Amino acid sequence: MKYIATFHTHLAALVTSRALATRQVKAWMAPVPRALSSSCGTCVCYEADLPMLEAMDGDVERVYRVAEAGQFELLFENE
Amino acid sequence: MKKVNWMVVIAGAFVGVAALVLTLLGNPANMGFCIACFLRDIAGGIGLHSAEKVQYIRPEIIGLVLGACIMALAKGEFRAKAGSSPATRFVLGAFVMIGALAFLGCPLRMVLRLGGGDLNALIGMLGFALGIFVGVQFLKRGFSLRRNYTMGRPEGGILPALMVGLLILFLAVPTLFHLSETGPGSQHASFWIALGLALVAGALAQRARLCMAGGIRDSIMFQDFKLLYGFIAIFLVALIGNLAFGTFKLGFELQPIAHSSHLWNALGMVLVGWGSVLLGGCPLRQLILAGEGNGDSAITVFGMIAGAAFAHNFGLAGNADSLNEAGELVVGGISSAGKVAVLLGIAVLLVISILNMPQKEKAVQKN
Numbered sequence: 001m002k003y004i005a006t007f008h009t010h011l012a013a014l015v016t017s018r019a020l021a022t023r024q025v026k027a028w029m030a031p032v033p034r035a036l037s038s039s040c041g042t043c044v045c046y047e048a049d050l051p052m053l054e055a056m057d058g059d060v061e062r063v064y065r066v067a068e069a070g071q072f073e074l075l076f077e078n079e
Numbered sequence: 080m081k082k083v084n085w086m087v088v089i090a091g092a093f094v095g096v097a098a099l100v101l102t103l104l105g106n107p108a109n110m111g112f113c114i115a116c117f118l119r120d121i122a123g124g125i126g127l128h129s130a131e132k133v134q135y136i137r138p139e140i141i142g143l144v145l146g147a148c149i150m151a152l153a154k155g156e157f158r159a160k161a162g163s164s165p166a167t168r169f170v171l172g173a174f175v176m177i178g179a180l181a182f183l184g185c186p187l188r189m190v191l192r193l194g195g196g197d198l199n200a201l202i203g204m205l206g207f208a209l210g211i212f213v214g215v216q217f218l219k220r221g222f223s224l225r226r227n228y229t230m231g232r233p234e235g236g237i238l239p240a241l242m243v244g245l246l247i248l249f250l251a252v253p254t255l256f257h258l259s260e261t262g263p264g265s266q267h268a269s270f271w272i273a274l275g276l277a278l279v280a281g282a283l284a285q286r287a288r289l290c291m292a293g294g295i296r297d298s299i300m301f302q303d304f305k306l307l308y309g310f311i312a313i314f315l316v317a318l319i320g321n322l323a324f325g326t327f328k329l330g331f332e333l334q335p336i337a338h339s340s341h342l343w344n345a346l347g348m349v350l351v352g353w354g355s356v357l358l359g360g361c362p363l364r365q366l367i368l369a370g371e372g373n374g375d376s377a378i379t380v381f382g383m384i385a386g387a388a389f390a391h392n393f394g395l396a397g398n399a400d401s402l403n404e405a406g407e408l409v410v411g412g413i414s415s416a417g418k419v420a421v422l423l424g425i426a427v428l429l430v431i432s433i434l435n436m437p438q439k440e441k442a443v444q445k446n
Contacts (some may be wrong), residue, residue, distance in 0.1 A: 006412030010218055011437060030301050031293075034084070038156040038371060040288050040306075042359065057225050058431055 002066040003075075005044045006032050012059035013042040020046050022030040036064065036072060043048055051075050080279065084305040090280075090287035091309030095316025097193050097276040099163050099324070100138070104268035108326065109195040109317075112139055112280070115179035115186035115360035116378070119387035124256045127384065128391035133261025137248045138274035141242045142368065146281025147370030148239040156285075159235025161374025164224035165432060168375050171354050172382025173389065174424035175362065178350025179420050180387065180396040181413050182206075183337055185362045186351060190310060195318025198338050199344050205346030210352025211295045214432075218300065221437040227375055235372025238380060246274075263336055270358030285371060290364040292355035297329060297385075330406055333400045336409030340412030343397070343421065343422075347413075352426045357432065392407035395420040 007013045013029055020027035025045035032039065044054065051063055054077055063078070064072040100110025110116060116133070144269030179185045182203050188208065192200035204423040214222075220316040249256060260266040267273065283289070287309060294307035308433060322326035338344070355361045358379055360368060365383070368376035389395040395417040401409045413421070 009223045011221045012221035012226075014219075014221055031297050031303050031305070034086075034288060038151065038154075038285065039368075040290060040293050040364070043302075055233065 001047065001049060003044070003046050003048065003063060004033070004036070004066055004072065005056060006036060006061045007043070007057065008040060008059040008061050010042045011040045012057035013044050015057040016060065017044045019057070020044065020048075020052060023052065023055055025052060025055070026043060033072075036062075080183065084285075084344035086285070086295040087287040087289060087305060087309040088312045089281035090289045091312030092231045092316050093283050094289070095191075095194070095313040095320070098313075098317060099320035101268045101273055101276060102326075103326050104272060105266055106273075107263045108264045109192045109197060110184070110188055110263070112363075113184050113191075114140070114366060115176055115185035115383070115387070116183075116188065116263070118176065118362070119180060119391065120259075120287050121216045122384045123387060123391065124258065126257055129257075129326035130391040130396075131257075131389065132259050133255040133264045134259045135264040135267055136245060136256055136258075136268050137267070138162045138246070139277040141246050141280035142274045142277025142419070143284070143363070143366045144239055144370040146278035146408070148281075148283035148366040150285040151371035152287075156371045157232075157235065159230040159232050159372040159374065160227040161230050161234055161378075163227040163375045164435070165375060167224060167435070168379045169382035169385070170356060170427065171358050172365070172379035174419045174427055175285050175351050175354035176383040176386030177390050177395055177424055178347040178354065178421050179362065181347030181417055182344050182351070182398065183393050183397045186348075186355070187313070187361070189348065190291065190313045191317050191333070194314050195335070196327045197334040197337050198329065198331045199334055199341070202344045203348040207292075207352040210346075210354070211292055211356050212231075212299060212351035213349070214275050214353045214356025215296055215299050217432040222357065222432055222435050223283070223405070224357070224435060227373070230374060232372070234374050237374065238369040238377040239339075242393030249364040261371055263422065272429060278400065280338040281367060283369060287363075289367070290360045292352060292361040293364065295352075295363045295431065296356055319437070325404055334408075336399050336410030337396050338400050339398075340410060343418065345411050346421050346425070347397070350421055350428065353425070353428050357420050357428065390420075393420070395429065
């Protein structure tokens with residue numbers, strides 16, 4: 001399953017990416033897709049069986065599951 | 080090759096066409112749009128500096144902010160957010176402006192100048208890319224101005240409201256303002272045409288997240304070239320337009336409102352590139368973000384206006400190349416005070432970059 005996490009800061013994306021990597025999860029950073037936000041922050045894309053919310057930095061903003069057709073299903077929100 | 084984002088291409092092409100039209104209708108050469116120059120003109124127009132040749136209330140700035148605001152409201156993307164190191168952003172905005180005025184243009188004008196054949200802009204672009212590269216090194220190591228927070232909607236509407244107020248005041252009581260009678264400030268397209276084109280450009284830039292710094296930053300950080308297509312579209316449209324209208328002039332010397340002091344063109348844009356990465360976007364992007372409710376970007380715009388006032392009150396801005404009475408070239412550049420200000424700006428950026436690296440405990444937690 002593919003997931004995308006967006007963050008309030010680039011640092012939080014960096015921290016989460018490393019935390020996922022230490023859990024042997026395939027993760028990479030990328031610009032936030034335009035469909036998800038008008039801001040130009042950094043997101044973390046990752047592939048895992050579960051959303052891995054426990055690996056998220058405190059400044060995580062949202063976590064989405066990416067459906068087959070490319071739609072984003074909101075799983076978690078932290079304004 | 081990643082997928083082309085056509086919205087970015089369309090936004091870039093429109094900005095390029097609008098810049099050409101505005102230049103044909105009266106804006107200074109290669110200055111259809113220039114966020115730094117136009118904020119500087121507004122600073123002069125409201126009396127924050129007294130450089131008589133660069134004072135005007137530029138409708139392009141008003142239009143860009145309001146166009147982005149209207150589009151964000153229409154698409155449900157207007158979000159009032161602020162609180163991410165506002166004082167630091169003010170200082171960064173001021174130094175980005177000082178760097179841009181040393182070069183004589185923001186990154187957007189740099190691309191337009193390049194499209195007009197001004198090779199000084201190529202030097203500026205090398206400096207800009209170097210500044211972005213340095214900024215990215217700090218980002219990769221965890222530089223952060225901390226997160227922003229949701230605010231009440233009025234906070235997000237501050238800059239758009241100020242722009243509406245400025246527009247009404249300028250139309251109702253123009254005698255309140257300082258308006259240049261000679262020089263670049265006196266050269267401008269029709270107010271309403273400029274406002275209309277800028278409204279559309281602002282709306283498109285909001286949809287596309289158009290950013291001159293973002294394209295190079297994302298290319299370096301993520302090998303993602305989507306935003307770079309906007310940059311390229313502006314350049315190509317400006318190049319084709321200048322060739323078609325006979326205004327293309329290749330070379331370094333005596334380019335319109337430009338100087339050929341290479342080191343200071345480069346260092347000025349190092350300051351702009353580095354500062355823009357730390358701020359999360361170029362001067363154009365700051366206007367657009369402020370339009371969609373970002374109070375931190377509004378503070379940055381205020382910082383840029385203050386920086387423009389400093390630049391002209393203390394003689395820090397660049398002087399264009401010129402010919403003396405004997406017809407000999409007088410290479411422009413910046414004053415000694417301007418050189419000190421650019422170097423000080425780079426030193427300040429270094430200090431801000433280092434002081435905003437992650438705290439030790441958080442860095443350990445990450446690893």
